[in-house]
Amino acid sequence: MSTAPIQLIIVDDHPMFREGVRFALSAFHDIEVIAEAENGTQAVELAAELQPDVVVMDLHLPGLLGVDATRQITAQSPHIAVLALTMFEDDASVAATMRAGARGYLVKGADGAAIARAVRAVAEGDIILGPRVAKHVQELLATTPAATFTELSPREREVLALLADGRNNTDIAHSLDISEKTVRNHVSNVFAKLRVADRAAAIIRAREAGLGERHDRG
CATH class of the missing domain: 1.10.10.10 (Winged helix-like DNA-binding domain superfamily/Winged helix DNA-binding domain)
Known part of the structure; x- marks a missing residue:
């Protein structure tokens, strides 16, 4: 019995990067790219309309930033998992993105297999962090007071x-x-x-x- 593929939307303002991610994920038959967005507003609209399993989200976007788009998507559709895929790996960006509701955080440069593993993990409800981000998060958790x-x-x-x-x-x-x-x-x-x-x-x-x-x- 076959399982339906994980449906996802790629959000990035660079067409060539979106194409690269789409191509990298095309090697995995359990993942299907159903749409692309070039800004945060489009991402929110497409997520509401298409109800994907996962949104792969850049943070530096024109207009509505990726963190704000993430917050809106997860508020409107809690079942949609957002996976950040970005150039930023500083503590502030990681913390803001995860608090906005993202399920995972990868730094650009991750290969197709790593992205696919992260997509599967967040689709299952897990939290996943790329190796370059994990140390930042460990330090952040150790020095940040518990949330209320x-x-x-x-x-x-x-x-x-x-x-x-x-x-x-x-x-x-x-x-x-x-x-x-x-x-x-x-x-x-x-x-x-x-x-x-x-x-x-x-x-x-x-x-x-x-x-x-x-x-x-x-």
Whole structure:
């Protein structure tokens, strides 16, 4: 039984770069490029219209910047995973992009196989960082105070409360009447915003804040 390919949109203001990414990904039959955008506004519009699985996003775009486009896309369609593919690898760019809801961050120069692996990972709800970025993030997490729960959306707070109750993704999806893929993306958002590495750490933070213990188990 075949699985439908991962559908994605490439966003970059340089046509030759978009063509290069499209060509590199054409070698992988489980990934399908369904559209391209040259600016952030187009990216938001195409994402809303086509509902891809993944958006590969440059950050330096004319008009609406990649970080702002990422924020709008993930707010409107939490199930869409955004993978940043950019020249920038400074702490500020990485932090802003991940806080905007991106699921992954690669620096341009990554080969087709690396991009494909990242696309698959973020499509599954995982967070992935290129090797040149990971060290920056480790240092950032070590020196940045933990986020407050006010950064979480109402839906993310619901998901976190259910996590704190010991629910798995299937249970959470059933309780909230959403797909498991959307749950995975919400969980990844929670990890990124709370700056924790796994479910156990998120649950500890939630219970310390009083979430989950009195949550309605339906």
